[in-house]
Amino acid sequence: MRASAFESRWxxxxxxxxxxxxxxxxxxxxxxxxxxxxxxxxxxxxxxxVKLGEGKLLWHYIFDSLTRVFAxxxxxxxxxxxxxxxxxxxxxxxSAINPLIQMLRPISPLAWMPLAVIWFGVSNAAPIFLIxxxxxxxxxxxxxxxxxxxPVIYLQVGRNFGLSPFRLMTRIVAPAVLPRLVxxxxxxxGISWVVLVASEMIAVDSGLGYLIIDARNAGKRxxxxxxxxxxxxxxxxxxxxxxxxxxxxxxxxxNHG
Amino acid sequence: xxxxxxxxxxxxRIGTIDIxxxxxxxxxxxxxxxxxxxxxxxxxxxxxxxGGFLQQTxxxxxxDGVPVDGPDRRRVFVFxxxxxxxxxxxxxxxxFGLFDRSEEERRKRIDYYVQLVGLRGFENxxxxxxxxxxxxxxxxxxxxxxxxxxxxxxxxxxALDSITRLQMRGELLRIxxxxxxxxxxxxxxxxxxxxxxxxxxVLSARPARILTEVAIDIPHPRDLSSRRYLELRDKxxxxxxxxxxx
Numbered sequence: 053m054r055a056s057a058f059e060s061r062w063x064x065x066x067x068x069x070x071x072x073x074x075x076x077x078x079x080x081x082x083x084x085x086x087x088x089x090x091x092x093x094x095x096x097x098x099x100x101x102v103k104l105g106e107g108k109l110l111w112h113y114i115f116d117s118l119t120r121v122f123a124x125x126x127x128x129x130x131x132x133x134x135x136x137x138x139x140x141x142x143x144x145x146x147s148a149i150n151p152l153i154q155m156l157r158p159i160s161p162l163a164w165m166p167l168a169v170i171w172f173g174v175s176n177a178a179p180i181f182l183i184x185x186x187x188x189x190x191x192x193x194x195x196x197x198x199x200x201x202x203p204v205i206y207l208q209v210g211r212n213f214g215l216s217p218f219r220l221m222t223r224i225v226a227p228a229v230l231p232r233l234v235x236x237x238x239x240x241x242g243i244s245w246v247v248l249v250a251s252e253m254i255a256v257d258s259g260l261g262y263l264i265i266d267a268r269n270a271g272k273r274x275x276x277x278x279x280x281x282x283x284x285x286x287x288x289x290x291x292x293x294x295x296x297x298x299x300x301x302x303x304x305x306x307n308h309g
Numbered sequence: 310x311x312x313x314x315x316x317x318x319x320x321x322r323i324g325t326i327d328i329x330x331x332x333x334x335x336x337x338x339x340x341x342x343x344x345x346x347x348x349x350x351x352x353x354x355x356x357x358x359x360g361g362f363l364q365q366t367x368x369x370x371x372x373d374g375v376p377v378d379g380p381d382r383r384r385v386f387v388f389x390x391x392x393x394x395x396x397x398x399x400x401x402x403x404x405f406g407l408f409d410r411s412e413e414e415r416r417k418r419i420d421y422y423v424q425l426v427g428l429r430g431f432e433n434x435x436x437x438x439x440x441x442x443x444x445x446x447x448x449x450x451x452x453x454x455x456x457x458x459x460x461x462x463x464x465x466x467x468a469l470d471s472i473t474r475l476q477m478r479g480e481l482l483r484i485x486x487x488x489x490x491x492x493x494x495x496x497x498x499x500x501x502x503x504x505x506x507x508x509x510x511v512l513s514a515r516p517a518r519i520l521t522e523v524a525i526d527i528p529h530p531r532d533l534s535s536r537r538y539l540e541l542r543d544k545x546x547x548x549x550x551x552x553x554x555x
Contacts, residue, residue, distance in 0.1 A: 203391070205388055205391055205392050206392070206394065208362060208380075208386065208388075208392075209386070209388075209392050209394075209405075211362070211380045212360070212380045212381075212382070212385055212386050213382055213385075213405060213406035213408075213455065214380070214381070214382045214406075215408075219408065223405075223408075224394070227394070227396040228396075230396075305396075306395065306396040
């Protein structure tokens with residue numbers, strides 16, 4: 053029992069590392085074999101990452117990117133959660149507003165970019181707006197569906213005990229919705245992270261997206277381009293793992309399922 | 310005897326379907342009344358009217374002589390264990406209706422009802438850690454904790470296995486004898502109704518009318534193989550037109 057638990061843990065760490073090693077080997081071989089001048093080798097990318105890490109600029113860019121993504125995402129939560137609760141609670145509000153939301157939802161947040169640049173200029177506000185547009189719909193829809201799916205019997209218990217509408221919301225609807233909402237929050241963060249990088253390629257002059265586009269424009273430094281991609285991927289993984297932790301914690305403490 | 314709950318000529322029609330047809334029923338204070346009838350006949354509808362969750366089409370429902378208008382904490386529903394909140398502990402669930410009481414009062418009531426329903430030691434357990442029967446006890450305790458005068462039980466033991474169901478009936482009777490609430494208990498299980506009730510009200514298939522009322526004059530604890538028990542059971546079976554054989 054103990055041995056197998058240890059073994060499975062060991063495998064969980066080793067297997068991804070083996071995959072990474074194989075992928076890097078294949079990558080290095082492909083670069084060497086084709087003799088490409090554009091795509092950098094793993095060693096060149098590692099050198100670029102180390103070099104970026106030694107300077108101040110990378111940390112400055114990471115800070116800017118994180119600030120933007122959290123600002124847009126939190127704005128999405130602040131607006132999206134109450135909106136979703138409202139739409140889930142009021143059938144007539146949903147009938148009126150939901151078609152509009154469903155129409156706006158499939159538009160890529162990046163399609164707002166030209167307008168965002170005109171409205172906000174080259175400033176933090178433009179990417180924050182785009183991330184907000186990316187985050188609000190999945191959050192609002194998750195909250196709306198969550199509220200709609202609160203078992204009728206819970207609401208009946210609440211009314212039976214004479215709860216005010218406010219108490220009904222805070223003591224029954226909110227805890228019943230939370231597990232479903234947290235899933236929507238994680239999906240929204242994933243989209244936000246993707247939109248962040250794209251928006252920084254156009255609307256601003258700092259951040260991880262800018263790092264990539266700047267490295268190409270200023271001298272076709274593809275080692276820096278791929279290094280930037282790698283950093284974005286690793287940061288995204290770390291943030292997603294953090295949100296998953298929150299999700300598991302909420303699922304556990306709410307005891308659903 | 311004082312009438313606690315009274316239905317006078319209740320009719321319910323939803324859309325074009327008649328659910329209840331001139332139901333007249335009076336339940337005395339402290340009485341345990343079971344309402345039986347075929348599945349989907351409108352038993353729950355009748356409870357929902359008394360509980361204030363549904364408005365009848367015509368007729369009047371009164372409690373203590375006052376027409377029912379909306380749910381009230383003095384008359385509490387007990388559902389199948391599905392009504393227990395999964396995000397609250399046993400204590401949290403039991404004290405759910407006590408949000409406007411003092412902390413001291415809450416503690417006292419939690420303590421008393423945890424003991425009464427036999428959940429001592431499980432105060433901090435979450436519903437997912439409990440069996441179906443234990444969750445049902447939590448629901449009963451939550452209802453009793455607000456000190457209602459009427460309890461509405463809507464097939465409360467329907468989801469339990471047959472052994473647990475028998476135990477829970479015994480528990481419910483014990484609690485009822487301690488607390489002496491007026492109980493309206495809906496079930497489709499005729500045997501269950503005869504084991505529990507002072508009086509069994511038999512409804513017809515939809516649109517539901519009252520076919521008959523049978524007073525169960527067997528003292529508790531009831532002997533399920535006594536002649537009187539079998540007589541009453543067969544009487545009700547024949548009343549709803551079921552030959553009593555499988």
